[in-house]
Amino acid sequence: MFFIFEMANNHQGDLEHAKSIVKTYASLAEKYQINAGIKFQFRQLDTFIHPTFKDSDLKYVKRFNETKLKISDFIKLSGLAKNLGLKTVATPFDNESLSLLDLCDIDIIKIASCSVDDWQLLRDISNINKKVIISTAGASIETLQDVYSLFKSKGRDFAFLHCVAEYPTPPSHANLKRIRRLQETFSDTEIGFSTHESPDEESLVPFALALGCTIFEKHIAISNSRYDINKYSCTPDEIEKIFKKIKCFNVAFEGESSGQDASLQALKRGLYAKNTIQMGSIVEDSDIFFAMPCQEGQLNASSIDQVVGAIASTDIPGGHAIEELHISHKEDRLLEDIKDEIRKQLIDAKISISLKDTCEISCHYGLINFREVGAFIIDKINREYCKKLIVLLPGQHHPVHYHVRKEECFELLSGDCKLVLNKKQVEMEKGKVNLIPRKTKHSFYTHEGCVLEEISTTHIQGDSIYEDPIIFKLPIDKRKIKIRGFSF
Numbered sequence: 001m002f003f004i005f006e007m008a009n010n011h012q013g014d015l016e017h018a019k020s021i022v023k024t025y026a027s028l029a030e031k032y033q034i035n036a037g038i039k040f041q042f043r044q045l046d047t048f049i050h051p052t053f054k055d056s057d058l059k060y061v062k063r064f065n066e067t068k069l070k071i072s073d074f075i076k077l078s079g080l081a082k083n084l085g086l087k088t089v090a091t092p093f094d095n096e097s098l099s100l101l102d103l104c105d106i107d108i109i110k111i112a113s114c115s116v117d118d119w120q121l122l123r124d125i126s127n128i129n130k131k132v133i134i135s136t137a138g139a140s141i142e143t144l145q146d147v148y149s150l151f152k153s154k155g156r157d158f159a160f161l162h163c164v165a166e167y168p169t170p171p172s173h174a175n176l177k178r179i180r181r182l183q184e185t186f187s188d189t190e191i192g193f194s195t196h197e198s199p200d201e202e203s204l205v206p207f208a209l210a211l212g213c214t215i216f217e218k219h220i221a222i223s224n225s226r227y228d229i230n231k232y233s234c235t236p237d238e239i240e241k242i243f244k245k246i247k248c249f250n251v252a253f254e255g256e257s258s259g260q261d262a263s264l265q266a267l268k269r270g271l272y273a274k275n276t277i278q279m280g281s282i283v284e285d286s287d288i289f290f291a292m293p294c295q296e297g298q299l300n301a302s303s304i305d306q307v308v309g310a311i312a313s314t315d316i317p318g319g320h321a322i323e324e325l326h327i328s329h330k331e332d333r334l335l336e337d338i339k340d341e342i343r344k345q346l347i348d349a350k351i352s353i354s355l356k357d358t359c360e361i362s363c364h365y366g367l368i369n370f371r372e373v374g375a376f377i378i379d380k381i382n383r384e385y386c387k388k389l390i391v392l393l394p395g396q397h398h399p400v401h402y403h404v405r406k407e408e409c410f411e412l413l414s415g416d417c418k419l420v421l422n423k424k425q426v427e428m429e430k431g432k433v434n435l436i437p438r439k440t441k442h443s444f445y446t447h448e449g450c451v452l453e454e455i456s457t458t459h460i461q462g463d464s465i466y467e468d469p470i471i472f473k474l475p476i477d478k479r480k481i482k483i484r485g486f487s488f
Contacts, residue, residue, distance in 0.1 A: 001246070002192075002215045003029070003036040004089055004110070004133075009067040010221035010233055011077075018069070018077055021222055024236050026084035032243040037087030039110055039217070040074055042097035071100060078104045089133070091115075095124050106130070110217075113137035113165050113194075116147060126150050132158040133215060135194050137165035141185055148186055159190035159215055162208070168198040168232035176204065179211045187405040188384050188458055190214055198231055199238040206245045218242070269301045270294035270321055277316040283307055283327065297323050334367055335481070342376045342391050343488060349414035349451045351389065352488065353378060359483040364399050364471045366478055373397060375444075379459075388454040390444075392417065397445040400467040402438075408456030409435045415450030419443075428452075441467065 005025045011018035022038055029036035045054075045064055053061055069077075078088045082105070091110040092098050101109065109128065113135040115121055125132060132151060136144055144160065151158045162179045174197065182191045192215025193208035205216050219233040229235065234242070269290040277287050285308055294300045298321040299307060310327040338361065346353065353359065358379040363370040375398050376391040390410075392398065400420070410419065412428040419426045419434055420443045428434060428450075436442050444452070466472065471479070 004217040006039045006219045012227050013067040015073045026086050037089040038081045039089040042092045042100050044096040048094050074104045126154045135161045135163040137163040161192040161194040163194040169196040196232045199234050203242045268294045270298045273316040275318040277312045279315050355487045359486045361481040382459050386456045386459045390452040392446045394449040400443040401464050402441045403463050405463050409433050411453045413451045417450040418445045
């Protein structure tokens with residue numbers, strides 16, 4: 001997480017006051033171990049303001065003139081911030097200010113919402129090799145797609161911040177759902193939140209953090225007998241409250257119970273043999289009864305589906321607790337059979353797998369139903385682009401689903417495969433690529449078995465939305481079985 005302390009004009013054009021702000025908030029960041037930066041605003045007022053209006057009483061012109069700092073002041077503030085462990089961030093509002101970025105040793109460029117479609121400024125900034133953070137208040141998704149294309153074409157590291165340009169912003173106008181829209185539209189781009197709610201309101205930062213934002217910006221100030229604080233800037237005490245909530249969120253998000261397993265185990269019924277179960281026999285429902293306590297090492301009621309149908313590896317006396325060592329799991333045998341079939345199919349297709357590849361069995365209705373529904377998936381690489389191999393056994397199909405964030409295309413490498421796109425059936429052909437746009441429902445079916453190559457944007461866990469809700473009722477570890485050491 002990165003937190004931007006937006007000083008804006010709250011330094012009041014007073015270098016000593018600005019230094020106090022930097023020191024105060026650097027101390028807070030250190031206390032709460034927050035990765036943070038202090039942000040300045042750069043304007044070359046001699047050219048930024050039209051000559052006719054330089055001495056006017058226009059609200060913004062008056063404020064800019066009254067709070068102006070010298071370049072030498074910004075250089076001193078930047079050095080102070082870095083010495084105190086803060087990153088330096090600056091918003092240049094005009095092209096003439098870009099030269100100050102290096103002069104003041106600025107780490108990160110921030111683009112204000114009012115400049116998000118200032119194309120002359122954006123083009124010049126896109127040529128600068130620094131991290132760029134872009135506020136998006138008022139910008140349409142179409143405009144942001146143009147901005148995205150510009151900075152992507154230059155290979156820049158950049159992020160978008162959701163923002164509402166209302167000072168202060170009532171919570172009822174915060175439009176936090178737009179964070180999700182930005183995440184879905186720009187899935188390979190960091191998304192953050194620049195927030196302007198009044199300090200008198202509940203901070204929205206924890207909510208944005210829960211939505212997945214990783215960059216936050218908040219206006220800050222300190223008061224004294226000479227300077228008041230505006231209605232959307234936070235005091236150190238108010239920022240500290242936000243940091244405490246962030247810390248609480250992080251603890252709750254990362255923290256896991258170490259005692260719940262023992263508590264649950266103590267309340268479960270154990271599996272016991274009704275009568276003696278002979279070694280080598282198939283365990284039936286009628287061979288088992290349930291009772292408390294569940295003893296140490298004993299299988300419990302949750303394991304019934306793994307025990308029934310398994311083979312007894314030893315004699316199990318009547319009334320005796322059934323333990324793991326007493327049975328040979330039917331899934332173990334099934335798993336080995338599946339791996340053998342997949343290996344043969346890949347060898348026939350003249351495709352090799354290395355130990356660096358990540359392999360999994362995707363069994364949407366459990367391993368027992370894999371031969372009817374599922375796929376064997378081999379992950380080759382997953383960066384901004386992704387490559388996978390998908391193997392289907394004879395007669396197998398992959399259920400109807402779509403992806404929210406991933407766009408993919410498939411090519412048939414061997415065998416036969418029917419692709420169904422929005423209920424329209426397509427017979428796949430070797431050498432022909434089939435594109436699947438985002439949010440397009442699709443499924444596969446093969447008669448003789450097949451191997452497909454998938455090329456896509458980044459694969460994101462949880463991005464597959466299945467038409468059949470029953471699939472999601474099965475725990476993920478039962479639907480996605482990792483296979484280690486599968487190479488030839």
